[in-house]
Amino acid sequence: MVDPARPRPPQVFVNSGATELPDEFIKHLVSGLTDLGILNIFMDRDDWWGRDLDRIFTCIEESTIALVIFSPCYPETEWCLDELVKMKERVNNNKLLVIPIFFNVSKNDVRNFEGEFGDRFMELRKRYTKYKYDPFRVQRWETSVMTISKMEPSLAWETQSSSISIAMDIIREVNKELNIASDAGFSMPLGFQKDMHSKLTNGEVFVSAFLVAFLFRLFIARLLFTDMTFFRTAKWLVGFPIAIVVLYQLHCALTQQNRRAPDP
DSSP: OOOTTSOBOOEEEEEOTTOOOOHHHHHHHHHHHHHTTOOEEEETTOGGGTTOHHHHHHHHHTOSEEEEEEOTTGGGOHHHHHHHHHHHHHHHTTOOEEEEEEESSOHHHHHHTOHHHHHHHHHHHHHHHHHOOOHHHHHHHHHHHHHHHTOSSOEEEOTTSOHHHHHHHHHHHHHHHHHHHTSTTOOOGGGBOOSSSOOOOHHHHHHHHHHHHHHIIIIIHHHHOSOOTGGGSHHHHTHHHHHHHHHHHHHHHHHHHHHHOOOO
């Protein structure tokens, strides 16, 4: 039985679609992530999924980090692009961190729908437009591809690159992202918590700032100022802590935005 009070370990979701990932790469990636304490690693290519999107979406919602492996054949599957739409939704809500990986395809080809990647996406668009009746679905796919492919950090993976080397690069980036996930502004998915670097609540910041203001008035202000009137007013004892809370929240928001903002 799982103890509900016990912090949930981080989870990684790997979105690769029709991309054939080398077995050596998968072996080293899983081993390295496990060493980081990530025991739940889900890959959307596994046969047991049965293409049950509801089940896949639940796994994405439970994940802390997603690895999106773009390749020339990535746009061949509708369900893979639907997963990407779900990820974009979670990213917009600060509930998922995504690392795009470009496997045998350039960033520009993916972002601009050019080259072999663009050709295959256009083929999928024609097939879907001809036989399906949801014109906005393709638009959601395009928007999600453009958004996720511009996220940083990102990694390039060429055919001649070592599978072990790229796996280690991914593991290092995941480790960095786990630290970002513990910072302010990121909502941990479904009970996941980090034991270190946790965000202070507004109440904790206010009480700490109030104590600083009170101690400053009691011990330091009298040494620096001859007129103590201002430091005995509510403007000082209440206004100072409120200002600190506002500045703290602004700092948290700017820090998260700077770390996760995609390149223009």
